[in-house]
Amino acid sequence: MKTISMQKNILLFGFLLIPVLLLLMFVLYPLIELVRISFTDWNGMAAQQVYIGFDNYIKMFTDSSDVWLSLRNNGIYFIFHLIMIPLELAIAVLLDSKIRASKFFKSIIFMPYIINGVAISYIFAFFYSPINGGLNGILEALGLESLIQNWLTNDSIVNISLVFVSIWRFSGFHVILFLAGLQSIPQDQFESAKIDGANSIQNFWYIIVPGIKKVLEVILFLNIVGALQVFDIPYIMTQGGPGHASSTFTLYTLETAFKFNSFGMASAMGITMLILIIILNGVQNRLFNLKGVGEE
C-alpha cells in the first residue's frame, strides 16, 4: 500500500512539476523581468541598467501627448465594438431561428475571423487606396463622387476607416459565440414560456439575455482586451499615420521600444496596459452586474 501511495505522489509530482516549471519559466519570469525593466532606463542594448523609480510611469502620462492620443484611438475601437454588440446579438438570434440557409449565413459571417489578419489589412489597404481603390471606385460607379475621401490619410476619418475593418473582422466571431450561448439555453424554457403566453420580447428579455450572460461577459472582456491591444490593422494599413493620428497604445509601445530604444519606458507601457485591462474589466463587470444563470 505504501508503494502505491508513493507512486501516486511521484505521479502527481511528475505531472505537476513540468507545467509548473514551464509556467514559471515562460510566464512568471518574463513578467517579473518586465516589471523590473519598467523601473530602469535600459535602452535595449547597453550592459548597464540604471534604476530610476517611477520616472517612466510619470513621464508616460505627463510628458507625451501621443500616449493620450493613442489611448483615445483605442477608445474609438472600444466604443464602436461596444455599439456593435447588440447588433451582433440580434444577428445571432436571427440565425438561431429557422431561417432558410442559416448554415450558409453562419459560414459567411464567421469567414472574416478565420482569414489571416495581415491579409485582411492588405485587402482593405487596397480597398481604401486613393489610386484605383475599390471603395472610391464603387462610389464613383454609383455617382457619389462627392463622398470620395482620403480614407486612410484624413486625420478625422482614418480611425473610423480602421475600426470598420476591425468590426468586419471580429463581429462574425462574436455572433458565433452568441449563437453557441443561445443554443445552450434549454428548449423547455421556451416551451414553458409559450404555455405561459410570453411574447417574443419577453422571451428575449427573460430567457435569452440571462441565458447568455456568461457569453456576454466573455465578449465584453474580449472587447476590452482587443480594443486595447489592437495592432495588426493600424500597423499594416497606416503604420499609425499620418503622423500619430491612427497610432494605438500597442503601436506606440513598439515604436518606443524599437525605434527610440526606450525599453524601460516600453516595459512601463506594457505594465500599464495590463493594469488598464484589469481595471476596465472590473468596472465593466460591475457596471453590467454580470452574473450567469444559477450564480447568485
Next chain:
Amino acid sequence: MYNVRPRITRVLSMIMISALMIPLVSGCTKGETATNKGQSTQPDTQQEQKEEKKDPVTLKFPIWSTITEDLFTKLDLVNEYKKEHPNVTIELELLKDTEYENTMKIRNAANELPDILPLKSAWLINFKDNIVPLDDLDAAKNNIFAADFKVDDHIYGVPESQFNEFVWYHKSIFKEYGIEIPQTWGEFVAAAKTIKDGGKYIPIAMGGKDGWPNYPFNEFMPSLVANDGDYWSTMATKDEPFTKGEAFYDAYVKIQELYDAKVMGPDPLGVGFDQSKLMFGSNQAAMIALGQWFGSDLKSMTDVDMNDIGAFLLPVRNSVDDPFNTISMVDTFFSIPKSSKYPDEAKEFINWFFSDAWYSKYMTEAQLQSTMKDVKIDLGTMFDGAFDVSNLNYVLNKGGNEDYKKIETAIKFDVKKMGQDMMAGKDFNKMMQDMNKSWKNARSK
C-alpha cells in the same frame, strides 16, 4: 492479476514523465547557450569537432537588401571567398530591411549577434558597446570615410559604399513640357508645378504612407541648408532650433511650400513606396526623389525604358550663385560583434571584401561609389551630366552624436512623421512651436 495494474501504471507513468522531461531538458540547454555568452557545453563540443576537421569556420553575415543578395549571388561571394580561404564558409542571411535593426537588437539581447554585422551610420553609437574597434584593420586605414564616423575616438565600422541623393526623372516628360534641369529650389518647385498644370502626369511620386520615402526632403534638407553634415549634433547644442532663421526651420518652410503645392498626386499619404515606384516606372509620375540605390531597383523593373530615365541632384539653394550643397551618404558599415567566436576570421574577411579584387568588381556591379582610397568605380551613363552643376559642394551625412540621440529618444523626434504631418496639412507654425518647447525641455534634463 492483483499486481498487474500498479505495474502498468508505473511503466506508463515512467514513459510519460520521461517523454515530458525531454523537451524541458533540451529547452534548458538552449536557454543556457543564450544567456551564458556561448560558454555552455554545446558550442564547445561543436568547436572541438571543428578543430579536428582542420578548423572549418562559418561566418554569419546578415544583409538587409535584396539587391545586395542578388549581387552576392551573381558574383558568387561565398565561393569566391572559399577559393582563398577553403576552411571558411560565409553564411548569408537576408533580413527584411524594415526589420533588420530590430532583429539585431533582439539578437544582441540574446547574445546571438552574427560574426559580421553591417550597420547604418546612425546605429554605430547604439551598438558601440557590443562591437570591437577596428582601428588597426587595413580596410579601415585605407577607407576614406571610416575615420569620419569614429565613436569615442575609435573606428567601429568600415563603410562599404558612398552614394548621392538624386531626383530621378523621365527625360521625355521634361522635354514635353520644355523643362530644363532645375538649378535652384525655386526652379524645382516651378518645374513640378508646370507638370501639374499639364494635368497629364503626377509631378513627383511620393510613397508618403511608408513615412521613410520623404527622407530626401525631411531628413536631409536641414543639413543641406545648414551646409553641415553633422547638423543633428549641431541642433543638440541649441535650445530652440525650430525658430525662424535656423537651418531646420528654413529648410522646413521650403518643404512645406513643396507639399502645399500639391505636386505629389491626389493623396501622397495613401500611397506606399512600392506603389510610388510603380507610378514612376510606368510613366504616371514624372519625378521621384531617392538615392543612387534606386538605379538598381529601376533596372530590375520590367517595362522601364532606361534611356528615358535621367537623374539630377536635388537643388536646395536659393540662387545659382550660392554653393550647390548635395548630400553624400556613406552606408553599410561592416563591424564585428564582441560575441563573435571568430573575430580574426571576420577581420580577415573584411580585409578581403575591401581588397581590389573583389571590391571593385562588386561596386561596379552595384553602381555605387567607392569608399576606398585607391578604387575608382565607373558609374556608366545613367548619371551623365548629373554632377555638372556650378559650385558643387558635398555634405557628408552623419547620424548625430550621443547628445542628439538622447534628445531624439526623449521627445521621440521623428522627422519622417513630421513630414507626414506636413503632407496632411497640420498647422506648421504650431508644430514648430511645440517642437521648440519639447526640444528645450529635453535639453534641460
